[in-house]
Amino acid sequence: MTKNSLLLAGAVLAHVAPAHAQITDKGNPYEGIDVSNETLVAELDSFESGFAQVNGIRMHYVEGGEGTPVVLMAGWPQTWWAFNQIMPDLAGNHHVIAVDIRGMGATDKPEGGYDKKNMARDIHELIGSLGYESAHIVGHDIGSQVAYAFAANYPDATTSVSFLDVSAQPQSTRDMRLVPARALTGNFQEDFFLWWFAFNQVLGMPEQLIEGRAHIFQNWFWDALLYKKDALSERDRAVYANAYNTVDGIRGGNGWYQAYAQDLDDQLTYPDQLTMPSLGIGGLGNALLVEFMTDRFAEPRLEHLPEAGHYIAEEAPEEVVTFLTEFLQSVDRQ
Template structure:
């Protein structure tokens, strides 16, 4: 069963959206795919793009507060959650075009956009390829993939601190992840959160079940692998981009904050980087108030 099946157990997308207050779960046919999104609030549009292995539900703790100021639109990327699972188009430039097309379908010619993980790469690509349609950009704990990814070690030396990103190579392998994880994706969900949460209670058993249902099918696993299998094209696309002209916010913890502080000024003309304490990768779920405060200060 998927989180989008609509069974009345509280875990379908419409039920989850309604649990946040004045939010609705919707779909739109754009750019050759059917995108699922959850929208609520009023004001300037703020598009929230999640990362792997999550869905729009990643932003559940910040959406009600943000909806007091913005028209919040949390989107499942192509291949994710309630969105369609096409055979291709998983490079971040194409997925950014999905977001651009969705925004226009909803009547927004210019958006604020924020992304985490894979979603951060898509948000960056949106600003790079559609600067006229991007008001401001926020990147959460991840910058756009570049050639440095080719330097990640398969066998790190014993003094190199974790995490060692074995899952990047794992997700590039054809077919094998499907055979291992179909019907058992909760194993991957629990591993990733176990690796990168300072407080495991920040992502409850119910939340993890929402994510596991979204990724459990062979179709969903193949689709999410597509995001990783497109990395070589993403790296080539990134090399063709100039410095971003839109204002950019980087939100990150510890070593990622240091990394962002170093590389983002090389990638954009107007940059601010904010450190979020007491968290690791899943800062939206561990430190939602810090994220809300930073967004309100940045997006205005």
């Protein structure tokens, strides 16, 4: 073999056979942190876990306190733990029931049923299984979408409905851009670009990318959507990463987004305005929250926390508890 042939062969081998394989898994930074529900619930005085068979699934919830029932529903990518800072205060006057909605946390993650009308049925059956005919309904993020569907489909079972930062998807969601209006700056407050709405629609691929690496994916949201960056501790982040680190956890959460088309169709069948007492507490999403609630609810009560981002129950727990408590007690007095 000539010298030129040897050089050519070496170049080809160098191109097709790199010396070192790429490292794609960055490991678990939260290894060793106890994020079990047993440990978390034990930290909340007088609260305990429960399970109920509802609408074909086994649903997990954490309950405590006495008084009129208040159902708390978190959103993506969190669990019932999102309310841990406000639950003890609310339990002073209410029976607090923080739920892992369908596809979340310790609740079952079936293949389907993630349209918000069906998820509202989950909650309606849960309330009935606990011996109540109605409850105050409180939602955040995806939980807010379920709360709206609950109020629209079960008005007689809705003592009141409250939304934290977002309510439900407006019909304009159908027209969302896949390309931003201008080049992104990297600052989400300036670039309100909901790229993950499309990403979470993809079937099968997100599970492969995110499994075992949920902390990498989620840290973008904590850093972008929190105004108070230290509102979530390392332990909080560990809880949420653990909940969405498996194929089932990722698929269950994405199911909420993949049902949006059905959710928007269902909304067209709901009353133009709902008349039960309603409260909206806005942070980052305040403008959209106000627009939706003034259009869909009669005489909504609206509050704004301008120094809080999206996760207001963690960024401003004292203010959220104050607004919620005053509202809930005013409704109970009626």
